Amino acid sequence: MIAMRAERGRLWAVLVLLVILHFAVRPRLGYPQVAPDFLLVALLLYAIRSRPGAAALAGFLVGFAGDAMVPSRIGAGALAHTVVGYLAAWGRAVFFPDNLFVNGLVIAFGVWARNAIQLVASGPAPGGLTMPLLVYAPLQALTTALTAGLVLVVFRRWLDIRLDP
Numbered sequence: 130m131i132a133m134r135a136e137r138g139r140l141w142a143v144l145v146l147l148v149i150l151h152f153a154v155r156p157r158l159g160y161p162q163v164a165p166d167f168l169l170v171a172l173l174l175y176a177i178r179s180r181p182g183a184a185a186l187a188g189f190l191v192g193f194a195g196d197a198m199v200p201s202r203i204g205a206g207a208l209a210h211t212v213v214g215y216l217a218a219w220g221r222a223v224f225f226p227d228n229l230f231v232n233g234l235v236i237a238f239g240v241w242a243r244n245a246i247q248l249v250a251s252g253p254a255p256g257g258l259t260m261p262l263l264v265y266a267p268l269q270a271l272t273t274a275l276t277a278g279l280v281l282v283v284f285r286r287w288l289d290i291r292l293d294p
């Protein structure tokens with residue numbers, strides 16, 4: 130019981146660090162459409178270690194908080210994060226959440242899927258869907274997955290991540 134509490138405490142410490150990084154570091158990383166999304170990393174790390182309902186609720190809260198900052202597209206972020214959080218938690222039965230490579234793939238796909246759902250739900254951008262879906266979303270998925278990989282390597286003992294192939 131004590132080991133389980135310590136494990137959850139370490140997970141929450143990493144999640145809080147990611148939220149701080151999202152608001153303190155991400156705005157300084159340059160182009161926001163390709164900068165890593167630390168909040169989505171936190172959501173997906175939580176989601177693949179929890180039940181689908183809890184992950185969907187966490188996704189809704191993260192998405193709603195993001196929508197509050199961009200009121201012209203209210204609801205699109207909440208919908209996208211809810212779906213991605215639910216699917217990541219549900220997919221836990223299909224993949225192994227303690228493998229670094231699998232975590233990277235799940236996070237990269239989660240970023241791309243979140244961006245696709247948000248674009249479709251909020252209406253096409255003035256330039257259309259091609260550039261955001263085929264250029265910016267894959268670039269952001271790559272930067273976010275690489276950043277998540279770095280976080281997972283640094284905190285591998287806290288998150289029980291295997292580094293062997």
